[in-house]
């Protein structure tokens with residue numbers, strides 16, 4: 045039987061950040077991850093899986109000492125965010141209005157994870173166990189006992205479930221979820237084009253679902269096409285040239301000479317764990333909640349989970365108290381679950397309000413976008429919230 049203080053199942057963006065923020069405690073941390081991220085090479089086209097990271101998430105990556113590694117690979121700042129449906133009815137957020145250089149960064153998920161792994165390599169108390177996975181989990185008086193796919197048995201005081209939406213750790217701990225599928229599916233399309241507004245991310249609402257653009261460099265970007273399942277399936281079957289023609293026909297005319305580099309599609313599912321803590325098991329990131337990606341908040345919420353739990357564990361150790369005491373873990377759940385639920389609900393409201401053809405609602409939502417544009421202090425508050433300031 046091997047021992048550690050904290051076992052983290054899943055070394056993706058959320059699990060790796062948790063390890064990096066907890067490493068300075070000196071606790072013995074074991075990260076169990078099934079797959080290592082593919083090595084980065086500058087000539088690779090940007091991956092399809094990209095995250096719009098808020099300024100607050102960037103700060104956490106700086107604190108984790110992963111930021112220089114990420115910048116040494118690639119990351120793209122954006123200064124403006126636009127949401128519109130009818131021409132002339134839009135809301136625009138500009139980092140300059142808050143005296144900031146950027147609203148956030150577009151970064152490939154693999155690069156965020158790789159940057160964190162490079163930072164973890166400097167901590168002798170953190171062991172990255174990859175490839176390995178979780179097979180079985182048993183709660184004990186001293187924490188939990190894990191059986192790994194490579195055959196080891198591991199006793200941990202605390203187990204952090206960071207193994208994504210389908211979390212096996214959550215299932216083995218017996219934590220249920222409330223979940224449903226959205227009607228819309230989502231297609232990610234990597235593109236190269238001229239005349240890209242490379243400092244602006246935009247979202248254009250249509251009755252069948254939003255169309256969005258995420259800048260990834262002076263000539264590259266990622267398009268997001270939300271639509272009914274059958275439509276996304278038909279688009280996925282097209283070759284890149286035919287898909288580029290469909291994009292030209294159905295996206296706003298904001299770019300020219302467009303060519304498609306890669307594509308992929310995803311079903312959208314909302315999930316929320318009924319509890320975030322059970323015995324020695326704590327859920328973070330997508331293991332606890334998956335959200336409609338329409339406002340790019342998923343991993344930003346996961347990073348907030350990590351920041352809160354890490355703060356509570358640090359406080360416990362500084363006060364020479366049990367870092368994994370039930371009341372400490374309950375405080376984590378009390379502070380994060382309502383916040384995540386609120387964001388999920390706000391995204392659902394947005395999803396239902398914008399994805400339909402009901403004329404009065406159409407008028408109202410366009411008036412809403414225009415009103416938001418001129419709402420002064422309220423607009424600034426929304427911007428600050430989105431940036432995590």
Ligand SMILES: Cc1cc2nc3c(=O)[nH]c(=O)nc-3n(C[C@H](O)[C@H](O)[C@H](O)COP(=O)(O)OP(=O)(O)OC[C@H]3O[C@@H](n4cnc5c(N)ncnc54)[C@H](O)[C@@H]3O)c2cc1C
Nearest residue numbers: 054056057058078096177178207208329330340342343344
């Ligand atoms: C189409 C789409 C677009 C999105 N866009 C954005 C965006 O712009 N901004 C944003 O903030 N969020 C976005 N999200 C959400 C974001 O991708 C997720 O919130 C984020 O990936 C969650 O990170 P995670 O580390 O919790 O889980 P994951 O990224 O799922 O990582 C889980 C890790 O655990 C490992 N693992 C799983 N099971 C086991 C096991 N049994 N044993 C060992 N290891 C295991 C996996 O290999 C993986 O590395 C988007 C999501 C989708 C679907």
